[in-house]
Amino acid sequence: MAQIQAVKGTNDIGPDDSPRWQFLENTLRSVVASYGYSEIRTPILEKTELFKRAVGEVTDIVEKEMYAFDDLGGDRLSLRPEGTAGVVRAGIERGLLYNQTQRLWYIAPMFRREKPQKGRYRQFHQIGIEIFGLEGPDVDAELIRITARFWKELGIKGLRLELNSLGSKQARADYRQLLVSYFESNAEQLDADSQRRLESNPLRILDSKNPAMAKLIAEAPKLSDHLDPESKEHFETLCQLLDDAGIEYILNPNLVRGLDYYSRTVFEWKTDDLGAQDTVCGGGRYDGLIEQLGGKPNTAVGFGLGLERALLLLPDDIPVAPQADVYLAAMGEGPARYLNGLSELLRDELPALRVMQNHGGGNFKGQLKRADKSGAQFAIIVGESELENRCVTVKPLRGGEQQTVSQNDIVDFLQNQYK
Ligand code: HAM
Secondary structure: OOOOOOOOOOOOOOOOOHHHHHHHHHHHHHHHHHOOOOOOOOOOOOEEHHHHHOOOOHHHHHHHHHOOOOOOOOEEEEOOOOOOOHHHHHHHHHHOOOOEEEEEEEEEEEEEEOOOOOOOOOOEEEEEEEEEEEOOOOOOOOHHHHHHHHHHHHHHOOEEEEEOOOHHHHHHHHHHHHHHHHHHOOHOOOOOOHHHHHOOOOOHHHOOOOHHHHHHHOOOOHHHHHHHHHHHHHHHHHHHHHOOOOOOOOOOOOOOOOOOOOOOOOEEEEOOOOOOEEEEEEEEOOOHHHHHHHOOOEEEEEEEEEHHHHHHHOOOOOOOOOOOEEEEEOOOOOHHHHHHHHHHHHHOOOOOOOOEOOOOOOOHHHHHHHEEEOOOOOOEEEEHHHHHOOOOOEOOOOOOEEEEEEHHHHHHHHHHHOO
């Protein structure tokens, strides 16, 4: 029968890949825990309308990349292309956002129907942080300090931080007019994509990668020269706080991000090591979104970090724990039955120890081979004579002398080894 293949742009994480994933996720989790943030989990499925309203009807994500379908009940649903909209929806619905602060994180799969290539997939994963109810640049700075700590703990080097402020809604609307007249007076230099955006989303033209438009974009009016005074002060304080923290950044006046909900601070961490997929992490403030989704106004700031991209940047020599610490091998049926009890006793007494028990029989050599493959430090071997003498044979697998240990002492023996 013909084999069924995985869906294009999706990946399996097999047993050989999972240690690196676990290292990545455990490190990220322990960093967010060290800042006192709480986890939130929201459904993968949401109403399509949510993303249209939050991410923006004329963004690439909503226009071209959503997995949207009609549910049998008649609802239009989408697999989430990003995490922020769902968290805000859940926060409003559960009364978590009004007049309070929340510092939330998630690790979750996202779906975008993009053209798959290295670092770009149709199902991918993000760690996201969303903070509500804190207005000042102090929390923007903490958010960026968290990302800097991610890189430090993961051993990822060579990323650069780009920073911009999109100002208030009003400042952006005024600037938008200015930009539209500038591009209109140079309309013959705009490519087809940008001409289309001139009406719908002119700020995104600044993000164009088309080299033929580079000069036009470089000479365009800058939002940073037209910020409202509060946003300007917010941004200057943020830069000051990053200087205090010793975090280097590049001011990029053309950084606008691909989602519509941002205001004031926006930032991206970029790399030269992943080809076209050069953004590893992106985020910013989205103070107007809660109201836009029907909640009472409150401020918000956050980021999303692509785990597949972070994984590609991890050093080769990350610490990977072996599958097992001890491997229990038995010669004969009686000894095999004895090991059932011993293995559970060891798990009761030494919960941190990884105990792998031989199953499916096999001769001595075969069992030791499996023991070696498990990565264990010790094989604990029990045959008929050990059973009779109420002892076990402990064979160090990475060098050292074999020894006999009484059954009564085996827990203490292992405890001493792993002190
Ligand atoms: P985003 O910039 O669309 O922002 O995505 C954040 C990160 O997700 C990207 O920097 C990238 O690492 C990863 N990513 C995006 N698309 C793909 C893909 N097709 N394959 C692999 N990785 C991908 C957001 O999603 C916002 N929700 C971030 C945010 C949270 N802003 C405020 N709060």
